[in-house]
Amino acid sequence: MENQKALITIYDKLYEFFGPQGWWPGRTRLEIIVGAILTQNTAWSNVEKAIVNLKLERVLSTPSAIKKMSVNRLATLIRPSGYYNVKAKRLRHFTDFLFSKYGGSLNELSMSDTGVLRRELLNVNGIGPETCDSILLYAFKRPIFVVDAYTKRLFSRHKFFDERLNYHDAQKFFMSRLPNDEKLFNEYHALIVRVGKTFCKRRPNCRTCPLYAPKK
DNA sequence: GACCAGGCACATC
DNA sequence: GATGTGCATGGT
Numbered sequence: 001m002e003n004q005k006a007l008i009t010i011y012d013k014l015y016e017f018f019g020p021q022g023w024w025p026g027r028t029r030l031e032i033i034v035g036a037i038l039t040q041n042t043a044w045s046n047v048e049k050a051i052v053n054l055k056l057e058r059v060l061s062t063p064s065a066i067k068k069m070s071v072n073r074l075a076t077l078i079r080p081s082g083y084y085n086v087k088a089k090r091l092r093h094f095t096d097f098l099f100s101k102y103g104g105s106l107n108e109l110s111m112s113d114t115g116v117l118r119r120e121l122l123n124v125n126g127i128g129p130e131t132c133d134s135i136l137l138y139a140f141k142r143p144i145f146v147v148d149a150y151t152k153r154l155f156s157r158h159k160f161f162d163e164r165l166n167y168h169d170a171q172k173f174f175m176s177r178l179p180n181d182e183k184l185f186n187e188y189h190a191l192i193v194r195v196g197k198t199f200c201k202r203r204p205n206c207r208t209c210p211l212y213a214p215k216k
Numbered sequence: 217g218a219c220c221a222g223g224c225a226c227a228t229c
Numbered sequence: 230g231a232t233g234t235g236c237a238t239g240g241t
Contacts, residue, residue: 040223046239047222082238086224128224148222193222202220 003160004177010158010211011184014191017210021190024138026051029106031060032139036131037090038081049080063104067095090126097124114142129167137189143182145174146189150196157200158211 025044026032034054038047051060054077059065066074075088095104101120102108109117114136121132129147136142147170156163161173178184199209206212 036222039221041221041236042223042238043221043240045221046237049239080238082221083223083236084238086236090224126224130223134222146222150222189222196222 006160007174007177011188011191013210014195015187018191018194021187021194023186023190024134026138028060029110029139030063033094033106033135034060034066034091036134036138037094037126038078038087040083040087040131042082047081050078050084053077053080063095063098063106066091067099067104086126093125094127110140114140114144117142118144129171133171137182137185141182143180143185145171145178145185147171147174148189148193150200151189151192153202154192154196154200154211157204 024032024035026035031051035047035051038050054060057069057077059069059074059077071088071092074091075084078084078087078091081087097120098104098106098109112120117140118132118136121127121135122129127135133144133146136144137146147167152163152165152170155161155170155173156165161170165173174188178188195209195211199205199211
């Protein structure tokens with residue numbers, strides 16, 4: 001109960017300070033999915049360069065464009081996003097899955113039940129819990145709370161849980177205490193990333209953070 | 217030049 | 230089941 005109120009208070013403070021974030025920073029579902037894979041352990045500024053390259057080659061217009069392209073060519077295009085060889089394979093793994101089970105149609109995929117969708121995405125090599133949940137929340141508008149490095153860092157520093165808490169339990173911490181609201185989860189995660197990038201890095205800058213509350 | 221960034225799979229113990 | 234390692238670019 002105390003934690004419930006605290007989570008909402010933190011949300012309100014972040015929202016008041018930063019305003020609405022309008023996530024995901026990508027237009028189409030395919031662009032969001034590709035961005036979610038490319039941003040794994042990578043700064044978004046690098047992902048943007050890779051996305052520009054993909055758009056110039058019209059690879060983001062349809063999943064079949066990705067499926068048709070050689071992995072080597074894909075890797076060259078996404079080079080600025082880092083880990084480009086593994087990520088090119090991961091993009092291909094996703095389109096392979098999409099074609100084998102849904103005829104290459106994101107619309108068909110979007111009809112799936114959330115539980116089914118989650119299991120199937122997690123089964124794709126290269127899509128782990130965070131990437132999967134980012135896709136569910138931002139590409140398919142499902143009410144799923146996304147946990148990332150910033151989330152664990154911020155809430156462990158504020159003594160809600162240990163930073164080493166596993167993904168599932170960290171996610172449960174939020175989802176069992178917050179209303180099941182896709183819009184709220186969307187904005188909350190985006191705000192956590194925003195405050196994380198701005199103040200809550202490995203070398204933090206807490207004193208000017210909107211969440212800074214000195215001990216009395 | 218060191219450190220960091222919106223993970224994940226795989227090897228090894 | 231926990232822990233370690235490879236994957237790589239670009240910004241500070």
